[in-house]
Amino acid sequence: MTVHLDVERRVRLNRDRVLRAAVSLADEIGIEALSMRRLAQELDVVPMALYKHVQNKEELLDGMVEMIVGEIDPPVRDADWKSAVRQRVLSARRALQRHPWARQVVESRTTKTPAVLDYMDSFTGMFLAGGFSVDLTHHVMHAIGGRMWGFTQELFDDTASPQAEPSAEVPAEVRAAMLEQMAARYPNIVAIATSMDHDDDSVVSHGCDDQFEFEFALDLLLDGFERLRDQGWTSRAARRGGGSPAA
Amino acid sequence: MTVHLDVERRVRLNRDRVLRAAVSLADEIGIEALSMRRLAQELDVVPMALYKHVQNKEELLDGMVEMIVGEIDPPVRDADWKSAVRQRVLSARRALQRHPWARQVVESRTTKTPAVLDYMDSFTGMFLAGGFSVDLTHHVMHAIGGRMWGFTQELFDDTASPQAEPSAEVPAEVRAAMLEQMAARYPNIVAIATSMDHDDDSVVSHGCDDQFEFEFALDLLLDGFERLRDQGWTSRAARRGGGSPAA
DNA sequence: GACCAATGTGTACGGTGTACACCTGATTCG
DNA sequence: CGAATCAGGTGTACACCGTACACATTGGTC
Numbered sequence: 001m002t003v004h005l006d007v008e009r010r011v012r013l014n015r016d017r018v019l020r021a022a023v024s025l026a027d028e029i030g031i032e033a034l035s036m037r038r039l040a041q042e043l044d045v046v047p048m049a050l051y052k053h054v055q056n057k058e059e060l061l062d063g064m065v066e067m068i069v070g071e072i073d074p075p076v077r078d079a080d081w082k083s084a085v086r087q088r089v090l091s092a093r094r095a096l097q098r099h100p101w102a103r104q105v106v107e108s109r110t111t112k113t114p115a116v117l118d119y120m121d122s123f124t125g126m127f128l129a130g131g132f133s134v135d136l137t138h139h140v141m142h143a144i145g146g147r148m149w150g151f152t153q154e155l156f157d158d159t160a161s162p163q164a165e166p167s168a169e170v171p172a173e174v175r176a177a178m179l180e181q182m183a184a185r186y187p188n189i190v191a192i193a194t195s196m197d198h199d200d201d202s203v204v205s206h207g208c209d210d211q212f213e214f215e216f217a218l219d220l221l222l223d224g225f226e227r228l229r230d231q232g233w234t235s236r237a238a239r240r241g242g243g244s245p246a247a
Numbered sequence: 248m249t250v251h252l253d254v255e256r257r258v259r260l261n262r263d264r265v266l267r268a269a270v271s272l273a274d275e276i277g278i279e280a281l282s283m284r285r286l287a288q289e290l291d292v293v294p295m296a297l298y299k300h301v302q303n304k305e306e307l308l309d310g311m312v313e314m315i316v317g318e319i320d321p322p323v324r325d326a327d328w329k330s331a332v333r334q335r336v337l338s339a340r341r342a343l344q345r346h347p348w349a350r351q352v353v354e355s356r357t358t359k360t361p362a363v364l365d366y367m368d369s370f371t372g373m374f375l376a377g378g379f380s381v382d383l384t385h386h387v388m389h390a391i392g393g394r395m396w397g398f399t400q401e402l403f404d405d406t407a408s409p410q411a412e413p414s415a416e417v418p419a420e421v422r423a424a425m426l427e428q429m430a431a432r433y434p435n436i437v438a439i440a441t442s443m444d445h446d447d448d449s450v451v452s453h454g455c456d457d458q459f460e461f462e463f464a465l466d467l468l469l470d471g472f473e474r475l476r477d478q479g480w481t482s483r484a485a486r487r488g489g490g491s492p493a494a
Numbered sequence: 495g496a497c498c499a500a501t502g503t504g505t506a507c508g509g510t511g512t513a514c515a516c517c518t519g520a521t522t523c524g
Numbered sequence: 525c526g527a528a529t530c531a532g533g534t535g536t537a538c539a540c541c542g543t544a545c546a547c548a549t550t551g552g553t554c
Binding site for chain 3: 259260292293295296299300
Binding site: 082085086089090093104107108127130131132133135136138139140143144212214215216217218219220221222223224225226228229233234235236238239 | 329332333336337340351354355374377378379380382383385386387390391459461462463464465466467468469470471472473475476480481482483485486
């Protein structure tokens with residue numbers, strides 16, 4: 001038996017411990033100072049040890065995002081869609097604000113991890129449950145996306161599986177199974193994605209028209225602005241009155 | 248006389264050439280592959296030569312952003328505020344889309360360079376000219392900010408001078424001069440910034456309440472969503488009808 | 495022609511992510 | 525019990541990064 005003089009046995013590293021350490025280290029020293037070496041040092045381990053639990057730094061960042069998404073409260077029960085959405089967004093915002101680096105990292109990530117997809121699916125469901133059509137929900141999700149995340153753009157663009165490693169050719173049969181599994185786990189997202197492809201009887205099957213989405217949100221805001229102006233809106237009155245700006 | 252066999256004399260480098268090369272190189276190879284070394288190589292020059300025209304990489308990125316802001320069309324004349332704003336935003340969007348890396352870089356920058364301030368001031372002016380109160384304009388700018396830029400947050404937070412190097416203590420007298428100059432060049436921005444500080448007779452002098460700004464935009468969107476739902480909005484009808492979603 | 499500031503060069507340092515070969519210790523099996 | 529296995533931790537090494545600093549070369553001015 002080799003004699004290690006460490007008073008207590010070293011705790012085994014694992015993915016969760018790594019991620020947790022990364023998050024709190026980033027909180028302390030800032031995201032730009034977070035390097036694999038620095039993180040390893042924090043965990044009393046040699047840098048390369050981390051790579052046994054995380055493929056590379058990119059995946060580390062993805063993991064950190066998942067950790068934060070996990071901090072967002074689940075939807076409140078027994079509330080109308082609007083206040084439910086409102087509370088959820090504010091909860092998401094609080095989570096992001098707890099970690100100053102989070103916004104930047106979330107926006108830089110392009111791969112959708114399961115936790116993110118879960119959140120999005122649940123979020124989508126709140127509108128559907130609120131009586132929104134699939135069509136409207138789709139555009140609404142785009143419009144509000146930027147308010148809390150940066151995933152406005154590529155969200156529904158392809159129905160590719162979440163970070164399934166694109167290992168060479170996909171057997172096309174496995175592909176069907178994946179999509180089925182996807183539909184089971186993320187029914188709302190899939191509903192929207194599929195409706196996009198063939199809601200035709202319009203001539204062109206528009207995949208997902210970025211420009212349209214952008215203008216949708218823009219005009220929604222501009223119309224709102226105009227209404228407020230015509231009502232003689234003031235922030236003082238709004239503060240007093242509370243609630244929605246369209247008093 | 249040293250014999251340089253270069254057929255033609257080497258063109259002198261300058262800041263503009265550096266920035267221009269950086270932009271188009273980033274277009275080609277992506278922003279993450281753009282290094283000082285790679286850029287230098289593109290310009291047939293040793294890496295350190297760049298530092299004669301740009302303080303460091305951060306400033307290079309700032310310069311690239313300025314270049315892009317310069318691509319945004321000036322406001323159209325003789326149009327109502329709404330279509331003027333609309334066209335301007337869409338122009339900004341086009342500029343950003345021409346350079347896939349731009350969005351990310353713009354959002355990562357925190358320092359406001361003159362070109363950016365010019366754009367923002369002019370943008371602000373469009374609302375004021377459209378009959379919006381200074382108060383409402385302030386919140387509107389925050390609400391729309393994220394639609395095209397990432398400067399939602401820290402915009403009006405301090406009235407610090409634009410990238411004036413914070414060289415030690417500012418003589419407090421120079422400070423006044425700077426502010427005056429600022430007011431001359433960016434009247435609209437300054438109008439809003441100063442109105443924030445003392446529009447009181449409310450008890451607290453609220454600097455710039457992030458939370459309020461966020462909820463303002465959020466509720467504006469939610470109210471808009473609700474209206475569309477109640478109207479039975481569909482994207483097909485909207486596409487046919489064109490124009491604003493609140494048909 | 496001599497000077498001088500601005501511009502370009504060369505070298506070097508400390509940082510990064512991570513490939514790859516290796517060691518180690520706990521668990522499993524004959 | 526001893527040997528085998530193998531996930532987890534180690535050490536070294538490489539290519540690349542931004543950039544400080546001392547130096548060489550220029551083009552323009554008197």
